[in-house]
Amino acid sequence: MRAEIISIGTxxxxxxxxxxxxxxxxxxxxxxxxxxxxxxxIGDNKERLVELIQTARSRSDVVILTGGLGPTEDDITRxxxxxxxxxxxxxxxxxxxxxxxxxxxxxxxxxxxxVKQATIIPSGESIPNPRGTAPGWWVEKDGAIIIAMPGPxxxxxxxxxxxxxxxxxxxxDGGVLISRTLKTTGLGESMLDELLGDLRHAEDPTVGVYHxxxxxxxxxxxxxxxxxxxxxxxxxxxxxIRSMLGDAIWGSDEDTFQEAVAGLLKERGMSIAVMESCxxxxxxxxxxxVPGASGYFRGGLVTYTAEAKIQYGVDASIIDExxxxxxxxxxxxxxxxxxxxxxxxxxxxxxxxxxxxxxGQPVGAxxxxxxxxxxxxxxxYTFAQTRxxxxxxxxxxxxxxxxxxxxxxxxxxxxxxxxxx
Amino acid sequence: MRAEIISIGTxxxxxxxxxxxxxxxxxxxxxxxxxxxxxxxIGDNKERLVELIQTARSRSDVVILTGGLGPTEDDITRxxxxxxxxxxxxxxxxxxxxxxxxxxxxxxxxxxxxVKQATIIPSGESIPNPRGTAPGWWVEKDGAIIIAMPGPxxxxxxxxxxxxxxxxxxxxDGGVLISRTLKTTGLGESMLDELLGDLRHAEDPTVGVYHxxxxxxxxxxxxxxxxxxxxxxxxxxxxxIRSMLGDAIWGSDEDTFQEAVAGLLKERGMSIAVMESCxxxxxxxxxxxVPGASGYFRGGLVTYTAEAKIQYGVDASIIDExxxxxxxxxxxxxxxxxxxxxxxxxxxxxxxxxxxxxxGQPVGAxxxxxxxxxxxxxxxYTFAQTRxxxxxxxxxxxxxxxxxxxxxxxxxxxxxxxxxx
Numbered sequence: 001m002r003a004e005i006i007s008i009g010t011x012x013x014x015x016x017x018x019x020x021x022x023x024x025x026x027x028x029x030x031x032x033x034x035x036x037x038x039x040x041x042i043g044d045n046k047e048r049l050v051e052l053i054q055t056a057r058s059r060s061d062v063v064i065l066t067g068g069l070g071p072t073e074d075d076i077t078r079x080x081x082x083x084x085x086x087x088x089x090x091x092x093x094x095x096x097x098x099x100x101x102x103x104x105x106x107x108x109x110x111x112x113x114x115v116k117q118a119t120i121i122p123s124g125e126s127i128p129n130p131r132g133t134a135p136g137w138w139v140e141k142d143g144a145i146i147i148a149m150p151g152p153x154x155x156x157x158x159x160x161x162x163x164x165x166x167x168x169x170x171x172x173d174g175g176v177l178i179s180r181t182l183k184t185t186g187l188g189e190s191m192l193d194e195l196l197g198d199l200r201h202a203e204d205p206t207v208g209v210y211h212x213x214x215x216x217x218x219x220x221x222x223x224x225x226x227x228x229x230x231x232x233x234x235x236x237x238x239x240x241i242r243s244m245l246g247d248a249i250w251g252s253d254e255d256t257f258q259e260a261v262a263g264l265l266k267e268r269g270m271s272i273a274v275m276e277s278c279x280x281x282x283x284x285x286x287x288x289x290v291p292g293a294s295g296y297f298r299g300g301l302v303t304y305t306a307e308a309k310i311q312y313g314v315d316a317s318i319i320d321e322x323x324x325x326x327x328x329x330x331x332x333x334x335x336x337x338x339x340x341x342x343x344x345x346x347x348x349x350x351x352x353x354x355x356x357x358x359x360g361q362p363v364g365a366x367x368x369x370x371x372x373x374x375x376x377x378x379x380x381y382t383f384a385q386t387r388x389x390x391x392x393x394x395x396x397x398x399x400x401x402x403x404x405x406x407x408x409x410x411x412x413x414x415x416x417x418x419x420x421x
Numbered sequence: 422m423r424a425e426i427i428s429i430g431t432x433x434x435x436x437x438x439x440x441x442x443x444x445x446x447x448x449x450x451x452x453x454x455x456x457x458x459x460x461x462x463i464g465d466n467k468e469r470l471v472e473l474i475q476t477a478r479s480r481s482d483v484v485i486l487t488g489g490l491g492p493t494e495d496d497i498t499r500x501x502x503x504x505x506x507x508x509x510x511x512x513x514x515x516x517x518x519x520x521x522x523x524x525x526x527x528x529x530x531x532x533x534x535x536v537k538q539a540t541i542i543p544s545g546e547s548i549p550n551p552r553g554t555a556p557g558w559w560v561e562k563d564g565a566i567i568i569a570m571p572g573p574x575x576x577x578x579x580x581x582x583x584x585x586x587x588x589x590x591x592x593x594d595g596g597v598l599i600s601r602t603l604k605t606t607g608l609g610e611s612m613l614d615e616l617l618g619d620l621r622h623a624e625d626p627t628v629g630v631y632h633x634x635x636x637x638x639x640x641x642x643x644x645x646x647x648x649x650x651x652x653x654x655x656x657x658x659x660x661x662i663r664s665m666l667g668d669a670i671w672g673s674d675e676d677t678f679q680e681a682v683a684g685l686l687k688e689r690g691m692s693i694a695v696m697e698s699c700x701x702x703x704x705x706x707x708x709x710x711v712p713g714a715s716g717y718f719r720g721g722l723v724t725y726t727a728e729a730k731i732q733y734g735v736d737a738s739i740i741d742e743x744x745x746x747x748x749x750x751x752x753x754x755x756x757x758x759x760x761x762x763x764x765x766x767x768x769x770x771x772x773x774x775x776x777x778x779x780x781g782q783p784v785g786a787x788x789x790x791x792x793x794x795x796x797x798x799x800x801x802y803t804f805a806q807t808r809x810x811x812x813x814x815x816x817x818x819x820x821x822x823x824x825x826x827x828x829x830x831x832x833x834x835x836x837x838x839x840x841x842x
Contacts, residue, residue: 011631013457014600015448018439022462027436036434037469041443041460044629048458055476071611072630073621111611131806152632154810210437274723280709281702284723288701291776291808293725300723302695302705308720308762341729355712387712 379416800837
């Protein structure tokens with residue numbers, strides 16, 4: 001089954017937004033046995049969209065459109081699909097009633113132009129959108145399927161998961177590409193390349209190595225008629241790599257680093273609390289992105305000033321002596337917040353997110369401290385990047401330290417200040 | 422001048438990388454007076470690429486390709502261009518010598534397949550690539566320009582800046598597209614559409630309305646021979662819209678909502694502190710994303726448990742009586758953190774990010790409280806979405822409340838609990 005994606009929106013062609021919707025679907029189509037041959041982005045121009053839909057449906061089995069389903073005049077997707085299959089949209093009374101109810105429940109009246117969102121064509125079927133006012137369309141004509149989904153990513157992915165993906169999978173003619181991604185920490189890309197040796201040249205499964213923000217990923221992929229056959233080909237190679245890399249692998253596939261660290265904290269029954277300066281709450285927010293964080297996350301303090309650090313238990317003399325951005329202050333912050341929240345692990349982050357140097361340290365200097373019942377450790381980094389990137393890398397490094405603390409590996413390869421308590 | 426972009430690489434179609442090259446050019450073409458009508462991504466398949474290049478050159482003046490210029494068999498861009506214009510590539514002796522030197526300087530020998538990278542066609546011209554081994558191509562035939570650049574973003578942008586952009590600008594038939602985006606809060610998309618009335622149908626500048634996470638954006642765009650003329654056409658319409666929408670406009674163009682709120686806090690000399698539960702530090706992190714936040718951000722507390730809220734000054738009886746997710750608790754959190762950090766404005770957020778209901782409230786229920794010297798206000802929301810989206814929307818809503826507090830508009834349209842202190 002061949003698919004083609006068309007993303008609609010002048011904002012994409014103006015470079016104002018990246019087309020993440022197409023990327024989302026591209027990641028998911030291979031496992032559904034669907035080959036993606038083309039992705040296109042096009043502006044809010046009906047004539048050009050009609051032409052593109054016609055070309056696409058002449059060569060692909062499924063044409064998936066996102067965007068352009070809003071209520072305004074710029075929203076041309078419904079009209080373009082109707083024109084390309086030579087049909088006329090009409091208002092569906094139940095959809096209209098549902099839409100009017102939606103506005104009334106929010107205490108308003110539906111603007112009349114919104115009735116566009118309650119239309120369909122004879123060859124089409126409306127797809128519910130629980131997260132917005134624009135239903136999707138599933139159109140079948142002359143052997144080709146045309147699907148339209150809303151542009152806002154939350155609405156698109158919701159509709160994809162609930163309706164579109166299951167229906168497409170059922171219609172796909174089989175044959176799947178299955179992949180397995182193993183995510184590592186502490187190893188560089190070329191180091192992994194060497195470690196994997198001949199496996200890197202295997203044909204089935206193929207083995208790829210990719211450098212990512214949360215470490216280096218190893219991706220195994222196999223294409224077969226049935227999913228279980230592809231998985232059986234991947235499994236022994238995965239085992240081989242797992243026994244080769246051990247603890248360096250922290251997760252797989254869709255796992256996030258914070259989920260992996262959360263899993264370890266839960267497994268070992270350890271609680272955590274964090275005191276943040278330059279990351280401004282991003283570490284706490286990242287830890288609490290994981291559902292169930294209340295089971296081990298005791299709390300966080302964003303102590304942006306030296307006064308606030310002292311107020312919540314950092315010894316003023318440590319800041320005076322070593323400076324506010326120092327391993328010693330980071331370690332003291334970790335200890336202070338561990339006491340504040342009576343947690344098993346305390347983490348302290350102090351640094352310079354920029355754009356100005358601070359506390360005698362250059363932009364990008366970050367010190368991380370961690371304290372458990374038995375150990376205290378602090379180490380410094382220099383992240384020579386933008387403010388947002390410095391915050392993100394400091395948080396990833398803090399999660400790495402938390403992971404090492406739960407695994408009892410704080411001392412491994414340490415270049416910072418380590419103390420047994 | 423009409424342009425079309427084709428990005429080549431199976432990794433893009435597999436969803437492994439986002440096509441940031443096309444986005445980079447899309448951002449730059451309007452100010453060069455070049456209209457971008459289509460962007461496409463296609464895999465490493467010569468037949469399909471030839472077909473797409475032919476379609477593109479039949480309707481566009483410039484077809485810009487990136488990717489597929491490497492030395493391997495998968496690298497099909499040169500051959501596809503040659504075939505689509507009906508010419509044969511040949512090796513250019515100077516390019517070959519340059520390439521062999523490149524490898525020798527690095528202590529190696531050039532693999533013979535790399536000689537592909539030293540080829541050109543009769544209608545083409547080679548474009549130097551100081552950052553890699555793949556030169557670009559500039560091909561002109563039958564009135565259309567075809568440009569090929571390497572896929573690695575650093576090589577692509579280097580070649581773009583040094584050669585491609587200046588040459589395209591010189592060839593562009595003049596004229597620039599200038600745009601201005603006004604960002605609003607508190608007004609819905611269709612409400613704005615109605616308010617703008619006839620302006621929505623104006624031809625120059627065009628006026629578009631877009632729903633975004635931080636509110637609805639109004640985008641004015643004008644195309645003219647010279648930049649100042651386009652700006653002169655936009656200015657009076659911008660003034661008209663500004664006087665129509667007043668305070669509903671919080672910023673323009675690249676401004677972020679947090680920067681706009683930060684600007685107001687600075688302007689009014691007000692400091693702020695936040696106590697967060699369900700957002701887990703994301704509000705503090707968002708506020709401190711703005712450089713210079715230390716000037717007004719006093720600090721944050723992430724009180725994920727009821728005990729932690731009480732520890733930092735929330736009256737236990739309020740939580741007992743009204744529940745941990747309630748307007749009353751949110752207001753008390755705002756007051757408590759204002760006192761903790763001696764700030765002008767305190768903000769409290771309590772809610773249920775999910776996936777499980779909590780404190781007798783459903784997933785997505787969020788209460789926000791805010792306290793200034795004179796006022797206390799709290800209100801509830803229901804964000805029926807994913808955990809990450811609930812956090813993000815709670816933060817945007819909190820920033821909206823902070824903005825209203827600094828503007829002295831806390832009471833406007835209030836449906837929550839308001840008290841003068």
